[in-house]
Amino acid sequence: MAGGRTTVRVAVVGDRGTGKSSLIAAAASENFPESVPSVLPPTRLPSDFYPDGIPVTIIDTSSSLESRGKLAEELKRADAVVLTYACDQPVTLDHLSTFWLHELRRLEVKVPVIVVGCKLDLRDERHHMSLEQVMSPIMQQFREIETCIECSAANLVQVPEVFYYAQKAVLHPTAPLFDQETQALKPRCVRALKRIFILCDHDMDGALNDMELNEFQVKCFNAPLQPAEIVGVKRVVQEKLPEGVNEFGLTLTGFLFLHALFIEKGRLETTWTVLRKFGYDDDIKLRGDQLSIPSKKAPDQSVEFTSEAVEFLKGVFSLFDMDKDGALRFSELDDLFSTAPESPWEEAPYKDAAERSALGGISLNGFLSEWALMTQLDPAQSMANLICIGYTSDPASALRLTRRRSIDRKKQQTDRNVFQCFVFGPKNAGKSALLKAFLGRPFSDNYTSTTEEHYVANLVDQFGGTKKTLILREIQEDRVKKLLSNKESLAACDVAVFVYDSSDEYSLKRTSELLMEVTRRGEETGFGVPSLLIAAKDDLSSYPMATKDSAKICQDMGIDVPIHISVKERDLNNVFSRIVSTAVTPHLSVPETEIGRNQKHYRQIVNRSLMLVSVGAAVAVVGLAAYRSYTARKNAASN
Known part of the structure; x- marks a missing residue:
């Protein structure tokens, strides 16, 4: 399942008469309905409707004032919002930016928005403007808009695509991967892809050769690359970015460029498939099932690194201490954590929590102490960072649960x-x-x-x-x-x-x-x-x-x-x-305290009394057994 989801819930909102209910009915039945209720009940598109195999539940809404409470409730439950306007009613398009998009922000709806122009068949072509011209300034102002599409329920034009894009925006979201402002991969995405690149670069020569590229393709997509395809991929990269390929193969720069290219072309599912195959969740952090965190049976237990994990950290420290001065400077520390979601020690409570050298570098003692602190306070974060910086042994071998105090x-x-x-x-x-x-x-x-x-x-x-x-x-x-x-x-x-x-x-x-x-x-x-x-x-x-x-x-x-x-x-x-x-x-x-001492003394007296009672009972039982044995022998002798 993409991102671990089992269903996608889409709320359809917009002005009265923009075609919300007709759009939903046409998508579900693949026919244009002659008449539909003003508000449809929840409609389900089955799991085989789209390639991702995740069913879609579509929620129709009313735009009447008396239904505002219900509308707000549905928006807060939605995974995505389809926001409609009517292509033959320009005022409904204006209402997107003057009311609806502001209303979504006011309600703190933080899910992707798909803007949909309905009734395409009724638009007056004499006043036609391209969708890009119309929507570009709105999308600049409201970055939550994932995509825009026009459709016609009457002619069944681009109707299934509406909910495909809504589902895709949930399962393969753009926001964690790509910054629309700078048109570049986001830092956390770059860090994750760098880690994946290093894991796939088995000979550690800084490039993925043909064999490594093929292994990567099989792991992520269950299909090998043909030799001609590998040549084609490298040619595309080299034409656009010469440093993306060298004599050994595809470089990290080229690997990142390819993923940016996929995203720009709308193929976000490619990058998400790669990230999920390597254990990442929708926040581009390692999933919990990758970490093997021992669960505390009692609150007075704690979690520590094992000696194996500590030795690994000592090796990492030595490897990244490039100038061998016994301290990791800020640049060396940033390099060390460049494959983690972020440098974990730049914020409280870890910032300034360990010994630093006069030049700001962290000593080995300070380095190990920061890790110990993070493991005490947040074992999952500590384990995730350990794996991200290169710990490839079984995660269960890195942490130990201490005995109850x-x-x-x-x-x-x-x-x-x-x-x-x-x-x-x-x-x-x-x-x-x-x-x-x-x-x-x-x-x-x-x-x-x-x-x-x-x-x-x-x-x-x-x-x-x-x-x-x-x-x-x-x-x-x-x-x-x-x-x-x-x-x-x-x-x-x-x-x-x-x-x-x-x-x-x-x-x-x-x-x-x-x-x-x-x-x-x-x-x-x-x-x-x-x-x-x-x-x-x-x-x-x-x-x-x-x-x-x-x-x-x-x-x-x-x-x-x-x-x-x-x-x-x-x-x-x-x-x-x-x-x-x-x-x-x-x-x-x-x-x-005095009360505590008295209670302790009382418990000792009670325990001693119980012990004397139990000893007395045992003596009585032994005595009774001895008496019965004596009586039995006496009776046997008299007979």
């Missing part, structure tokens, strides 16, 4: 390689400075409040020479309540840190309240997380009771004493390694 706590160990840390704290506590320090960025005295969700990721060296990836997610103070309103919000958190300004008594007080809120929510939902207190701005004088107050908070909650840091003085007290160490031991440093 609740099981890790029971086993008192974890096998995770990527940890997500939520960073809580009041405004101006030093959260953003901590995140910047994690990426080695210089301290700034200029305070700017973070307003958007902010992530950073980096590799952290652990004892024994191992490396773990740590993701820090800054949670703004005014967003904590909203975060905790979702009962699964803490499921993604491996460790939480609570940052406070050690020179500010209120900052510690507010941080302790946040610690209490998060702990309480963790106890309610079963997603309690190991936690640390971080005393930031240690270069400033602390208030008199700071040490005593913070120690009491930690003692009451059952967590370690605060880690004192000064980002300004670059005294980080090994804080990131300590955060990872806390995440690695998920059964330790989990704070508890």
Whole structure:
């Protein structure tokens, strides 16, 4: 099925008397009806009506004022719109641009529009203008118009073509492939075709030779190219674009030119067939069935790359680091992602989320950290990008599902390689400075409040020479309540840190309240997380009771004493390694409230009581069995 569709729904709209119902009836019956109802019921053209094998459901509409609500409803359900005017009534043509096309935009109808001139047989030829002359300025203004056609239901002229073009506009849309303004292939289409070209260029010489072209043709269209056809294709390209063919065969430039040519000639189905054979959907992104994403059985599981995928990424990094300076510059990174739908790290939350060199290049650590972050937040996007940059092994070999954190706590160990840390704290506590320090960025005295969700990721060296990836997610103070309103919000958190300004008594007080809120929510939902207190701005004088107050908070909650840091003085007290160490031991440093401790104690008593009851019952059963055995032996002896 083209694009995975099983049907196409077309709404026919236009002024009263333009021939909507007659057009539909003529298409369905292949006869001109002498009389038709003012509005026809839904009409179905069967799957064998057109070559694509997809049935078309046609919805007739009324243009009366009292039917406007119904009309709007049908337009929102439509896959395409056929917009009619009457060739013998010029006012209905004018009404397209003065009313109908604006109305479609007002209703936010974002589907292809086919403009159809009906009653061609009744047009006064004395005032005839070519369709191109009439429609060109309208199509310039309204880019949603896919095509224009004139027809006559009475003479059965171009009637089936109307709904063929409507179906084609849905199954093989122009908009994702081609920019009408610039008359060029769109960037995402170019990127996908470049990837397909590279996959088909088996000898990697930058050109498709005759054998590679033939294999491509068989894969996409199930039919080989004859030698004369291959010669003909290359001749067409060479005449128009000499660099499109070289001594080895058809170049990437020539391959792209051919597809632009197909589209310009209205053969969009050719390019769409190629894209769909290589796994692309209607948005020119890899379809879900190409990705093999492991489904999380529980919210406290996460998805990570396997060591095989990480080794592949290291190889890719080395391959694209053309100047071998240990960093990928912007141009090298753009080249690497030139076969992906777009460069994925140019927007939030990935932009500026990893370590960069002084010249703006991304280090290997930063490169791997960005991938780890993307895999945590959006495994499907990460897997799609991995495949697009050349991962050809089984997609299932690239991702692994981690064990539930609740099981890790029971086993008192974890096998995770990527940890997500939520960073809580009041405004101006030093959260953003901590995140910047994690990426080695210089301290700034200029305070700017973070307003958007902010992530950073980096590799952290652990004892024994191992490396773990740590993701820090800054949670703004005014967003904590909203975060905790979702009962699964803490499921993604491996460790939480609570940052406070050690020179500010209120900052510690507010941080302790946040610690209490998060702990309480963790106890309610079963997603309690190991936690640390971080005393930031240690270069400033602390208030008199700071040490005593913070120690009491930690003692009451059952967590370690605060880690004192000064980002300004670059005294980080090994804080990131300590955060990872806390995440690695998920059964330790989990704070508890007084209520939580009491409930835990109560559960322990109940469990112990149940155990004693079960042991007592077992003893009673064993005793009863022994008594019966003794009685049986005694009776046997007396007999």
